[in-house]
Amino acid sequence: MATILAVDDSASMRQMVSFTLKGAGYTVVEAVDGVDALNKAKLQKFDCVVTDVNMPNKDGITLIRDLRALPNYKFIPMLMLTTESGMDKKQAGKAAGATGWIVKPFNPDQLLKTIKKVLG
Amino acid sequence: MSIDMAQFHQVFFEESFEGLDIMETGLLNLDMGDVDDEDINTIFRAAHSIKGGSGTFGFTAVSDFTHVMETLLDEMRDGRRQVTQVAVDVLLGSVDCLKEMLTAIQDEQEIDVESVNKYQQALEVELNGTDASSTENTVEPSDEQTSQQVNAKGWMVAFSPHADMLKTGNDPVRMLRELSSLGELTTTVDFQGVPDFYELDPEECHLSWSLELVGDIVISDVNEIFDWVEDECDLAIQPLGSPTEEQAPPSSPVAEATIEKAAEVANPSVENKKTTKVKAETSKKPAAKGSSSIRVDTSKIDTLINMVGELVITQSMLSLVGEHFEMNKLDQLKSGLSQLERHTRELQESVMNIRMLPISFVFSRFPRLVHDLSSKLDKKIELVLVGEHTEVDKTVVELLSDPLVHLVRNSLDHGVEMPADRVAAGKPETGTITLEAYHRGGNIVIEVKDDGKGLNKEMLRAKAIEKGLIGEETILTDKQTYELIFMAGFSTAAELSDISGRGVGMDVVRRNIQSLGGNIEIISELGVGTTIAIHLPLTLAIMDGQSIAVGDERFIVPLGAIIESINIKESMVNRVAGRGETFRLRDEYLPIIRMHEIFGVKTVQATKLTEGLVVVVDGQGMRCGLFVDDLLGQQQVVIKSLEANYRKVEGVSGATILGDGSVALILDIPGLVRLSNQ
Numbered sequence: 070m071a072t073i074l075a076v077d078d079s080a081s082m083r084q085m086v087s088f089t090l091k092g093a094g095y096t097v098v099e100a101v102d103g104v105d106a107l108n109k110a111k112l113q114k115f116d117c118v119v120t121d122v123n124m125p126n127k128d129g130i131t132l133i134r135d136l137r138a139l140p141n142y143k144f145i146p147m148l149m150l151t152t153e154s155g156m157d158k159k160q161a162g163k164a165a166g167a168t169g170w171i172v173k174p175f176n177p178d179q180l181l182k183t184i185k186k187v188l189g
Numbered sequence: 190m191s192i193d194m195a196q197f198h199q200v201f202f203e204e205s206f207e208g209l210d211i212m213e214t215g216l217l218n219l220d221m222g223d224v225d226d227e228d229i230n231t232i233f234r235a236a237h238s239i240k241g242g243s244g245t246f247g248f249t250a251v252s253d254f255t256h257v258m259e260t261l262l263d264e265m266r267d268g269r270r271q272v273t274q275v276a277v278d279v280l281l282g283s284v285d286c287l288k289e290m291l292t293a294i295q296d297e298q299e300i301d302v303e304s305v306n307k308y309q310q311a312l313e314v315e316l317n318g319t320d321a322s323s324t325e326n327t328v329e330p331s332d333e334q335t336s337q338q339v340n341a342k343g344w345m346v347a348f349s350p351h352a353d354m355l356k357t358g359n360d361p362v363r364m365l366r367e368l369s370s371l372g373e374l375t376t377t378v379d380f381q382g383v384p385d386f387y388e389l390d391p392e393e394c395h396l397s398w399s400l401e402l403v404g405d406i407v408i409s410d411v412n413e414i415f416d417w418v419e420d421e422c423d424l425a426i427q428p429l430g431s432p433t434e435e436q437a438p439p440s441s442p443v444a445e446a447t448i449e450k451a452a453e454v455a456n457p458s459v460e461n462k463k464t465t466k467v468k469a470e471t472s473k474k475p476a477a478k479g480s481s482s483i484r485v486d487t488s489k490i491d492t493l494i495n496m497v498g499e500l501v502i503t504q505s506m507l508s509l510v511g512e513h514f515e516m517n518k519l520d521q522l523k524s525g526l527s528q529l530e531r532h533t534r535e536l537q538e539s540v541m542n543i544r545m546l547p548i549s550f551v552f553s554r555f556p557r558l559v560h561d562l563s564s565k566l567d568k569k570i571e572l573v574l575v576g577e578h579t580e581v582d583k584t585v586v587e588l589l590s591d592p593l594v595h596l597v598r599n600s601l602d603h604g605v606e607m608p609a610d611r612v613a614a615g616k617p618e619t620g621t622i623t624l625e626a627y628h629r630g631g632n633i634v635i636e637v638k639d640d641g642k643g644l645n646k647e648m649l650r651a652k653a654i655e656k657g658l659i660g661e662e663t664i665l666t667d668k669q670t671y672e673l674i675f676m677a678g679f680s681t682a683a684e685l686s687d688i689s690g691r692g693v694g695m696d697v698v699r700r701n702i703q704s705l706g707g708n709i710e711i712i713s714e715l716g717v718g719t720t721i722a723i724h725l726p727l728t729l730a731i732m733d734g735q736s737i738a739v740g741d742e743r744f745i746v747p748l749g750a751i752i753e754s755i756n757i758k759e760s761m762v763n764r765v766a767g768r769g770e771t772f773r774l775r776d777e778y779l780p781i782i783r784m785h786e787i788f789g790v791k792t793v794q795a796t797k798l799t800e801g802l803v804v805v806v807d808g809q810g811m812r813c814g815l816f817v818d819d820l821l822g823q824q825q826v827v828i829k830s831l832e833a834n835y836r837k838v839e840g841v842s843g844a845t846i847l848g849d850g851s852v853a854l855i856l857d858i859p860g861l862v863r864l865s866n867q
Binding site for chain 2: 078081
């Protein structure tokens with residue numbers, strides 16, 4: 070089963086994402102911001118990255134751009150968790166190499182459906 | 190799959206309250222003239238997180254409310270909107286409102302809709318410059334307006350990804366797979382764009398597809414599949430059998446491949462199942478109201494884990510020694526035991542350390558308090574916080590809050606003068622209140638300092654006489670005069686304002702501090718300012734003590750209070766008729782407290798001063814000598830409350846259980862000094 074990196078500065082969201090994905094059998098590693106995520110991504114290879122956009126230290130879009138520059142992360146799916154109002158964020162995220170987005174607020178089923186979609 | 194979202198609520202509340210604190214601090218620190226983008230961004234981020242979380246966990250009232258705040262902050266962040274004091278005040282009000290909303294939800298109570306509406310309106314007025322009623326906070330329906338159109342037959346899709354589509358992690362196969370899950374899919378691949386083998390870059394996509402999707406399918410479902418790649422492909426979708434075919438890709442030599450539902454094998458689980466609505470189930474689960482949690486720095490936990498590791502090693506070493514013990518292993522045993530002792534002590538220290546919180550937990554509420562009160566009183570006051578990172582025991586932090594609020598309110602209300610009066614007195618217009626925390630010995634000292642008018646001794650005295658608290662001829666030192674304000678029923682404010690003097694007086698403040706084992710002290714100079722210093726023990730649970738023997742009894746003296754221990758000579762002792770004994774120590778006369786007399790110990794060995802020892806102790810500025818039989822060891826003692834198990838005993842702050850199981854009383858030095866003065 071795939072290993073997923075879940076990045077969010079909000080502990081409750083992180084727990085929710087992690088709990089949902091673990092419940093579906095995925096292995097999940099959590100990171101608290103972009104810097105933490107990038108460090109973890111260098112230590113092991115993830116099959117998918119799910120990241121919040123607004124975070125301190127390194128935001129989700131910069132994280133995606135940095136990850137895409139790593140050989141291991143050229144083609145893996147990377148999803149942003151973004152709010153409805155963040156249309157421009159979606160564009161910026163796409164330009165940075167994001168695969169797609171999940172619109173907040175979302176429920177565990179929506180999250181799982183999207184993850185299954187990209188992981189096949 | 191249905192997940193109980195309630196399990197994340199507690200964490201959500203905690204982080205939201207934290208976020209609100211961040212917002213509050215950020216807003217208070219905003220410098221109108223020169224706004225730092227990062228400051229606004231931090232505030233925005235906090236609002237954004239609360240909005241995201243509350244939406245996810247089903248607290249729509251909160252997320253709707255935060256949405257308006259967020260929009261306002263977003264415009265400030267982008268520089269589209271000027272940061273004004275009015276806007277900041279509205280936002281501060283909204284932070285309060287959010288706090289109330291979240292508290293209400295947490296306590297499973299009704300949200301006060303009226304107050305929420307009031308704040309939301311204020312926000313919207315600020316945002317739109319108009320009244321809120323016209324701009325209902327409705328979320329625009331999302332981009333696809335024609336989405337509900339159903340076509341009975343199906344869709345023709347021309348799909349040609351751009352060369353770099355794969356580089357965003359989007360695989361065309363995924364889209365084909367999803368399409369095939371909607372209905373019967375016939376695909377025709379166009380290989381035309383594929384370059385020569387030698388020029389082929391395997392990381393690029395050069396294929397295009399003509400797709401025929403048959404079935405009763407809503408177009409929004411088809412659109413959704415391509416939602417993420419709109420800008421990374423050329424896409425044309427037409428109803429099946431429609432006459433306009435011109436948008437189809439240039440048809441040319443094509444190799445036909447029919448992968449009918451090929452992808453479905455790969456992923457049979459992608460279905461349009463009805464999603465189970467997960468509602469916020471706040472109703473059933475008892476909220477963890479009373480649960481007190483504590484946030485601990487991970488490095489502290491790491492230290493703790495290290496210590497436990499060491500302890501385990503020592504333990505296994507000792508058990509090895511003990512298994513076949515011979516006398517020649519005695520040294521090994523001893524070194525093992527001393528290691529064990531060291532580790533236990535370190536472990537204890539690191540556990541205690543976990544309870545230590547920075548005093549900023551208390552201090553952080555004051556910027557807001559001072560901001561609000563000073564504008565209410567029309568005073569100009571700057572608050573300076575010093576030593577916010579000083580760590581104190583959690584219990585102390587919690588109990589310190591109210592007394593400090595009282596003191597700061599007092600300083601604001603009675604201490605710092607009106608701007609005009611300050612200028613007249615030759616002082617800067619803006620007054621300063623300083624909150625400072627630092628460690629001194631085994632104590633933490635917290636000072637509330639203002640540069641206001643200071644305490645007027647004459648007025649204090651007159652007031653105390655008027656209230657009948659002291660007689661007219663009573664002579665008081667400066668210190669004693671200042672302490673009058675701690676007496677019950679003493680208030681110098683001409684009338685009780687709602688700022689200070691809400692019925693709880695300084696006497697309550699002092700009682701609270703004393704119940705924490707602390708002391709409060711006033712230094713004041715007329716016209717210059719007042720400093721109120723609170724001395725508190727660092728921790729309320731464990732302390733370093735020196736055990737002393739008086740007859741068969743053991744007492745513990747707090748180590749921090751001991752200055753020295755001496756044998757005294759008869760020549761040093763002076764007896765004052767009716768007032769007890771003193772002894773002279775380096776030009777200072779100190780009273781002698783005979784421990785066996787105060788505590789009625791019958792089995793005492795030394796009754797002559799020259800036979801025993803005198804332990805010189807300092808109890809908050811008052812020194813005295815304790816006459817005891819002998820000094821025993823130093824040790825850390827766990828403090829057990831005497832009041833909780835027995836009753837308050839003057840001169841004793843608690844009790845502890847010694848290694849041999851016997852009980853020793855822990856001396857309260859200031860109390861003892863008071864006791865001996867009576």
